[in-house]
Amino acid sequence: xxxxxADKRTRSRISVNVPATVRSxxxxxxxxxxxxxxxxxxxxxxxxxxxxxxxxxxxxxILPPELGLGEKQWACCQARVVRxxxxxxxxxxxxxxxxxxxxxxxx
Numbered sequence: 291x292x293x294x295x296a297d298k299r300t301r302s303r304i305s306v307n308v309p310a311t312v313r314s315x316x317x318x319x320x321x322x323x324x325x326x327x328x329x330x331x332x333x334x335x336x337x338x339x340x341x342x343x344x345x346x347x348x349x350x351x352i353l354p355p356e357l358g359l360g361e362k363q364w365a366c367c368q369a370r371v372v373r374x375x376x377x378x379x380x381x382x383x384x385x386x387x388x389x390x391x392x393x394x395x396x397x
Contacts, residue, residue: 303327310335310351325351331386333369336379345371347384364392
């Protein structure tokens, strides 16, 4: 019998703590988050506010070099929440439907 909680990822993820800004496309609410792990196809992050399963998100973050895309690069991801875990912070697992690289913003 198959384990219903078996890993369904199609791409391997890397463990990385990267700050991110998350905007719900449903409510236009914006929250800050920190990633736990990341791949080109999905992300798991922690937020202080609950995000509803099934929500469509826009996530802006810096992709780390460990993803194999070269140096750190800003990206905007269109994602969909597939799971939410309650705890001290809310854990949010999302699939990335689209990933756009952003130009570097000079500081």
